[in-house]
Amino acid sequence: MRKICVVITARASYSRIKTVLTAIQDHPRLLLQLVVTGSALVERFGNIIPYLEAEKLPVSAVIPNLLDVENTTASAKTTGLAVIELATFFANLRPDVVVTVADRFETIATAIAAVNMNIPLAHVQGGEITGNIDDRIRNSISQLADLHFVSTENARSRLIRMGLSPQKIHHTGCPSIDLVHRHRDFNFNPYETYGGVGSQPDLNAPYLVILQHPVTTETGHSKWQIDSTLRAITALKMPSIWFWPNADPGTAGTAQGIRAFREQHPDLPFHFFKNMESHHFIQLLKGCVCFVGNSSVGIRECSALGIPAVNIGTRQRGRERGPNVIDCLPDTDSILSAVRHQLAHGHYPGTRLYGNGNAGERIAEQLATIPFIIKKHLFPA
Structure with missing residues (x-):
């Protein structure tokens, strides 16, 4: 079985990857290794551990590393601590591939640790454009990653223009949209x-x-x-x-x-x-x-x-x-x-811009079948 290590650093990252986690866990050829770190462990920012337990998603490691977010050094130091601790975890558990999600500042720690240990890196939600520091983080992770699961066709085209191999970029849709297609009517207080x-x-x-x-x-x-x-x-x-x-x-x-x-x-x-x-x-x-x-x-x-x-x-x-x-x-x-x-x-017609509701299963199937080859060079745009 392939060991797939997914690192979650924040509540938003959990919702972006939740259906991928369940699809990996349910896949007969995959073994889920789940690491929770950063603000995803902090109550005031949305501790996700109770939700993982409720979904019966096993947590392989908990890495507390979030420093005071208002200190000017906090983001850099939080990232540095994560690199150190994730390297230890990767050395002990030896995943076949590491998955990092989106563009929050601390997610680059996952990429740095995996790449420097020659572990194939998969990136979910690369190739997008937003404001603030997220673009720098996202694009840096994309350049480090060996495998890409993107939300839109434009995101895929953008990564190709950045010099990444088209064969390594898979347009799967956004896993968070899977939840929208599975939503139920309002049934809780x-x-x-x-x-x-x-x-x-x-x-x-x-x-x-x-x-x-x-x-x-x-x-x-x-x-x-x-x-x-x-x-x-x-x-x-x-x-x-x-x-x-x-x-x-x-x-x-x-x-x-x-x-x-x-x-x-x-x-x-x-x-x-x-x-x-x-x-x-x-x-x-x-x-x-x-x-x-x-x-x-x-x-x-x-x-x-x-x-x-x-x-x-x-x-x-x-x-x-x-x-x-x-x-x-x-x-x-x-x-x-x-x-x-x-x-x-009032209400608008719904769109399928970010996916059809099956991204989790598509990503899991790709992780089970495609070869994990560490990227050697960039391709001409």
């Missing part, structure tokens, strides 16, 4: 299941879902950017479900803005969650009338569901999007105008 803070608005009425992260190249602006969003949503006076930001530089400003607002406006129909299991999040998302923020959820999952989305600021700049997305500046008037436009428009 989020307040009872996940707690959270704030009032408990009636989710039978029209409601918004908001998820806004700091922009890692605009860390000094995080506080006023979230304040702008909070003021805009307040002006709408609509029930709103908010989620906690990622563990990125600038998170303190975003978190401070949310906390202060929450204390000053306890009677608004807003509820705040830290985290939620991915299938429940999809159900909640499916029921909302508009998604607001700067998470790729508005572009990926919402495009498949046809949910109107307002994308704030530069964090997702350049990412392929469907007709459901409106971009706006991170100021109150722009956000308010964009949300009102989306509410007036």
